[in-house]
Amino acid sequence: MTDTTAARSTHNVDTSEDTPSASIHGWKHLFDGSPGLWLAAVYLLFLAVVALFGPALAPYDPISQNIPNRHAPFSMSHLLGTDEIGRDVASRLMWGARPALLGVVICIVTACAAGIPWGLAAGYLGGRIDQLLMRIVDALLVFPGIILCLVLTTVLGASLTNSMLALGCVYAPSLARVVRSGVLVVRDREFVIITRLYGATAAYRMWRHVLPNAAGPALVKITFLCGSAMLAQTGLSFLGIGIQPPNPSWGQSLAESFRYILVNPGAGIAPGVVVVLTVLSFYRVGDALRDYLAVEA
Amino acid sequence: MAAASVSSIWSVVLHRLMAVIPTVLFGTILIFGLVQIIPGGAAEEAAGPEASAEAIAVLREEMGLNRPLHVQYLSWLGNAIRGDLGRSLTDRRNIAKAITERLPLTIELTVIALILSLLIGIPLGVLSAINRHNRIDAAVTSVSGLGLALPEFWLAMLAVNLFALKLGWFPATGVPSVELGWHEHIQSLVLPSLTLASGAAAAITRFTRSGMLEALSSSYIRTAWALGLSPAQIFFRFALKNALIPLVTVIGIITSSLFGGAVLVESVFVIPGLGTMLVTAVLQKDYPTVQSVALVLTVVFVMISLVVDIGCAVLDPRTRR
16 A cells, blocks of 8 residues: 555656645545446455454354255245355355455465566666566466466465465466566656666656556556456366365365256355456556556546 | 568468467477476476386386487377377376367467457446546546456455355356257356456557557547537547457457466356466376367467468557568
8 A cells, every 4th residue: 555655656756845734635536436336346345354253143054054055045044045055145155255366366366576676677677677577478468367377376286375385486477578668658758867866876766756656557457457367266266276175265165065056056146146246346447547646547 | 672662461371370380399499398308307306206216117108208308299190290298107198189178278278368358458448538527537446456466366256256156146066968959058157257358358458548548638539629520429439440450469469468368267156268277287287188178279379470460460560570
């Protein structure tokens, strides 16, 4: 969050003498006339609460079986019914929110840790280093994320952390490219060059001036990557590469429901809807941020 | 500076071909290097936790792991170039043979999905751009937004449920080979390729729409309106042509993401393609197979991006540098 506020305030420096309250006011306009964005934000907030407190809120133990009551339909006692061995679907989805969001966080943190310095170095140092770093980015972007991720997971071993670390590495080059172009925009602007006159170090210049200006596009990219990470993560745990059973995860709920599609064809709907809403919400927030930042940037 | 002169198409082709070699070599080093960093070593992993020290030693020798790294790399690369990808750790099958059996089906699925996504995406994108800011545009934009957010494999599950199990229009699993009849073969590919195409079609819709909007706001289109050309001529003869150039540049990325989606869609429909082979190998820690599939896919993806680059150079002389 500190990064984003820094980005906002430095953007405003160019145009007007904004007071902090004015830039906070600026964020408010993000939501103007956009009920879809409100819904997306509220849903993501709800998801975060469930991820934090889900285990306490869930009405049932997500792994306790009740075979006689398997494939139960929607009811007051089991809001979303039960699965093939009588586990409460709603409780499993609630428990699944934590690894789902945790996975996205691991992936994004990895992508940022690798991609941001990569893009900063390429954009700021320029020349041959830039060429080499961007050549590697181009080479890596040729591969579809999920296949690179599968190969990396084979080496690291199948677990939620490993598959999301791998996914973070997969996303790093695309983030690096966005950061690099953000850096190129401001690198040679007067207010950056002038800091050399009063003897600022390259590291200071990078941290204080270049990075905040590259932060806007990077933030938009990161928001979209959150959505993609959610999709990829569900796909990986659907394949059995990711969080391991019996711990609940959304992708695995989908895989299990598919195994029993002949007995209980509707079972895949609830976990799928949860995933789609999450991805849609991330994309909606990304769209809004992109429009909002582009208007003023 | 000869910036104004445009180099001939053949020098562009030659230039791009030369750039393929370092990219593929970089890929092979990466693929080879990954297996070296397996914690505990590849032989120990392959032998399993209960293996005796002698068994591991035998396996190490058999896998050639006692040789220096650069010798291992060069012999692996040399064998791969000659078409020898070794044998699977789990079922001792000839990997190269398995890949040649399975790759065509995956390519077929991906190409059909690509064609479908272009056939769906381009008209929708044009429709949306022509009707900018009215209900049609809003509807197309919402549908494409949904298409981007739907996991292909979930859509595949829903499609199996509705069209295969409930209505019985299409088979739920497997793809019969062409020898058993073209009709059955194509029929079994309808659901997999349509569900696989969903995300790509949505992305192509978005690209076409923004490309069209940009073209429509340009000065030569304004001139065309002023000259009194018909809307059909302006939209299709002038705007669409220019709008499709940015689309060509992303076709490579879209194709490779289709390959990625194929891994999941193949699993849902139990299609014996390269995707299911990769997933099985990953789950069974069959390193030689994973390495080989990754290598073959590297070559495939590099070739796709080569073709796309050359295509761009042919279509848009400004990119020939």
